[in-house]
Amino acid sequence: MKELKIEDLKNLFMVMTTPWCVYILGAGASFGLAPLTSQMSADYKKEHPRVWFVNGRESIEHDEMFKRIIGHINNDNKDIFLKNMSKVELPLLFQRRLVISPKKCICPQYQIFNIIALPRILFNFNLDGLASYYCGNLPWGLNAHGTIDRKSVENTEKYKNNLIKAAEFNIGPRDNLNKVLPGQEPKYITNKACYKKVQEIFPNIRYVVIIGYSFARFEGKYDDIESLLFFIDLLKRYPKPVFIVDPYPTEITELFQNETKSYSVFPIPAFWDKLSSAIFKIGIRNNCLDLNRLGKKLNEIIDLYYKYIYEKRNIFNCFHTNN
Numbered sequence: 657m658k659e660l661k662i663e664d665l666k667n668l669f670m671v672m673t674t675p676w677c678v679y680i681l682g683a684g685a686s687f688g689l690a691p692l693t694s695q696m697s698a699d700y701k702k703e704h705p706r707v708w709f710v711n712g713r714e715s716i717e718h719d720e721m722f723k724r725i726i727g728h729i730n731n732d733n734k735d736i737f738l739k740n741m742s743k744v745e746l747p748l749l750f751q752r753r754l755v756i757s758p759k760k761c762i763c764p765q766y767q768i769f770n771i772i773a774l775p776r777i778l779f780n781f782n783l784d785g786l787a788s789y790y791c792g793n794l795p796w797g798l799n800a801h802g803t804i805d806r807k808s809v810e811n812t813e814k815y816k817n818n819l820i821k822a823a824e825f826n827i828g829p830r831d832n833l834n835k836v837l838p839g840q841e842p843k844y845i846t847n848k849a850c851y852k853k854v855q856e857i858f859p860n861i862r863y864v865v866i867i868g869y870s871f872a873r874f875e876g877k878y879d880d881i882e883s884l885l886f887f888i889d890l891l892k893r894y895p896k897p898v899f900i901v902d903p904y905p906t907e908i909t910e911l912f913q914n915e916t917k918s919y920s921v922f923p924i925p926a927f928w929d930k931l932s933s934a935i936f937k938i939g940i941r942n943n944c945l946d947l948n949r950l951g952k953k954l955n956e957i958i959d960l961y962y963k964y965i966y967e968k969r970n971i972f973n974c975f976h977t978n979n
Contacts, residue, residue, distance in 0.1 A: 657903050658925035660961065662954050668865075668924055669951040671899060672772040677863045678854065680887070681780045681787060684868010684902060685765055688929040690754055690784040693838050696725050720839035721746055724874060744822040747837055751804040752815055754784045764936035765929050766790035771945050777861070779854060781869060781880070783835060798850035800883065802835030838872075841882045851886060858890045864898045868928050870908060891916045903927050927965065934961040 671677055683692055725746065769778055769791045777796045780787040785803040809815045821827045836845065845851070864887070872879035891898065891912070897920040900909045905923035912921045934957045939945040942953065950957070 658906075658923070660924070660926045660931070660958060662958065664922075664924045664926070665954045665958060666951075667899060667922060668901070669947060669954070671863045671865055672768075673947050673951070674862050675773040675775055676861055677773070677865060678777045678779055678858075678861050679769065680864065680866045680869055681778060681782060682867065682869020682871075683782065684928050685780075686782050686784055686786055687765075687868060687927070689756055689763070689765070689786060690782065693725055693750075696750065696753055721750070721837050724838040724879075725750060744827065745819060748809060748815070748819050748822055750837060751783070752809040754804050755806065755810050756784055756786065762936060763790050764932040768932045768935060771947060773947075777854065777857070779850070781883070783837075798853065800836075800845075800848070800850055804835070838879070840879050841872075843882060845882050846886045855890065859894050861894070861896055864891070864896050865901060866898065866908065867901045870902075873907075888912070888915045891918070895920065897922065899924055901926055901928055901931075926961070930964040931957075931961050933964060934958075 683690070722743075763786070766786055767790050769776065769787075775796055777798065778787055778791060779798050779800055781800050783801055783804050785806070787797060788799065788803065791797050807814075808818050836842070870878075871881070871884040878884050895916070895918055898912055898916075898918075899922050900912070901924045902908065903925060905925055909921050909923040913919055935947075935950065936945070937960055938953050938957050939950055942950070944950065
């Protein structure tokens with residue numbers, strides 16, 4: 657991992673204090689709050705209720721979502737129920753894991769968007785609904801892939817009933833049609849209203865910031881290729897400086913540099929949860945959440961950022977200690 661430098665932080669603060677910027681949010685924006693798709697397989701193998709396994713069901717052909725979440729399965733007794741999982745069970749299991757009850761405390765990785773310069777556009781690819789919860793009072797929050805169906809999965813009893821229906825009768829919630837679950841994006845996705853809004857306003861945008869988003873890279877390809885091509889096309893027509901905030905930003909930085917034929921694409925090597933936590937903590941210490949004034953505390957922010965990394969701090973307990 658590359659070192660986060662003062663110059664990187666200066667660039668980020670310059671953007672965050674400038675109005676009319678687009679922030680594209682990927683899984684890295686929710687890191688530490690919501691599980692990554694790649695981490696869910698082991699949980700399903702432990703949690704899936706085997707009593708709902710339908711004896712005698714023929715093995716089904718697994719879809720793209722299964723390949724991304726469950727991946728390879730063994731032919732032993734532990735995994736046999738996964739092999740026969742119906743195609744509507746997995747979306748329920750997946751969404752259940754994304755049910756996160758927002759805590760009544762500071763959540764810097766999203767609340768930071770409440771103190772940046774306005775107007776700003778949040779173009780969010782996460783299904784967990786945290787951006788809407790923490791930033792919902794401000795305009796221009798757009799959910800590109802939709803959000804989880806809380807009515808079907810948040811209440812434990814209702815969730816179990818829905819899972820039984822899915823396992824025994826192959827019946828799933830209709831709301832699945834309104835969201836993009838793991839797998840390749842549909843071809844028509846850029847016809848959605850949120851894409852058209854971004855397209856309309858993009859000529860007036862000053863900067864683009866991509867936070868923790870690899871456009872769902874899977875087996876050397878991009879599942880979110882429609883969205884990737886959408887933003888590349890906009891940047892070709894209306895060139896803007898782009899900043900990539902990611903612990904390992906090189907690949908996406910080079911991708912945008914090559915595809916847009918522009919070198920105004922700048923990596924900011926950072927874990928978003930730790931960096932936003934450090935910014936908020938320094939702000940609280942100084943009784944100031946004005947980013948223009950906090951821009952004079954960059955050395956303190958970087959020092960605290962690395963302290964959080966070395967101590968492997970959880971995002972929430974950063975605010976429950978004296979450090």
